[in-house]
Amino acid sequence: MPYSSEHKQSTRAKIVESARILFNRHGFQDVTIDMVMEKAGLTRGGFYNHFKSKEALFGAAVSSFLMGRGAEWRADAGVDPTKPSPDMARQMIQGYLSSEHLGDLDGQCPMIALPSDVARSNPEVQSSYQELLEAMVWLFESGLEGQTPRSRQKALSLAALCVGGMVLARTLPDSTLAEEVRVAAHHTASEMTMK
Amino acid sequence: MPYSSEHKQSTRAKIVESARILFNRHGFQDVTIDMVMEKAGLTRGGFYNHFKSKEALFGAAVSSFLMGRGAEWRADAGVDPTKPSPDMARQMIQGYLSSEHLGDLDGQCPMIALPSDVARSNPEVQSSYQELLEAMVWLFESGLEGQTPRSRQKALSLAALCVGGMVLARTLPDSTLAEEVRVAAHHTASEMTMK
């Protein structure tokens, strides 16, 4: 077999990474196969050696975030699952609702950048999105006292607050108001981990 | 001048209403001018007698929600601005995070249906979106005790929680989890209006 066995894999990875960044910036429909392949240093035609459609690429891109940063979240929380610390939840909130994350158009969480796109996409993409949320909720839940229905409710609400705060902040044209929303969500979320 | 003066206005209104519903269901890009005009009982060509572009229609559609339900919110809150009641905020939360609202694909709030679309649209559309959020925040803020920085933070966080909870619930393919998120956000938001 010509070409080393890793060669195709690494090309595929380059395509997915280019796609993840471009989708994050421009959304599903405004990104063309040409843009993705050019960013990956390749040409149009080769794309279908790796994916059966543009939608399949979208799924791979969302999923790649889950495997990357999402896996970090899990790892952070899973270091010692028997002794979960509230610090982990607080660090997560700190990072997620930070101004750095708000400005990081390339690296941001797809739940912020692509909610409508995912809602209208196919079930595989939506599953990746759901796994990402579950990772986040799981980390929050582990970081709170005990595993009561109460902490479950709190963890889910924290996720809604984090995602909602960032989605709003990203969409508002008045950056002062956007910042106000982000900071308010940040404070409220922090308080919720206290008591 | 032929045709009564209201005739064109009412045709325009029919187009906007059709567009609002279709955009809510399918997003900006998946709705065609043909679909909108057909739903309004007209044909393609006439569209440009009313709007200069598809984007202009999108702005009018988002804005029409603001003028419709958004105005109701304001009116509700503004009945007696000197004596704001926490009931108003609670009612708003009740309705916004209800399962009826989650299922109402046609009539739902554009902040839930179209966040990514608006984020990538032009400034006029984003302004409409912002006005909608401001109406919501204003209602929450009026419903809380006093006008302290504290109540402002709470009002903004409530908005983030409402929108975030619904965006997540709408996007999750597992409807049990979606419902869990909605209910959790509902409970937490209600609690926040208590103390």
Add this chain to the structure above:
DNA sequence: TGTACATCAGTGAACGCGCGTTCACTGATGTAC
């Protein structure tokens, strides 16, 4: 060790379809006389 061969990742031209927009027209309706 060197050479012919087979494989298949990557190329780039072409296809085909959809959709936003334009345009020449039609015909309904209000106004002037």
Add this chain to the structure above:
DNA sequence: TGTACATCAGTGAACGCGCGTTCACTGATGTAC
């Protein structure tokens, strides 16, 4: 009051462009002998 006229909302065919996808090919690289 009735009739000719002017306006302009609405029609539907056509245009043109972009983009997802296909396809015949090229050429780099591993393998067999």
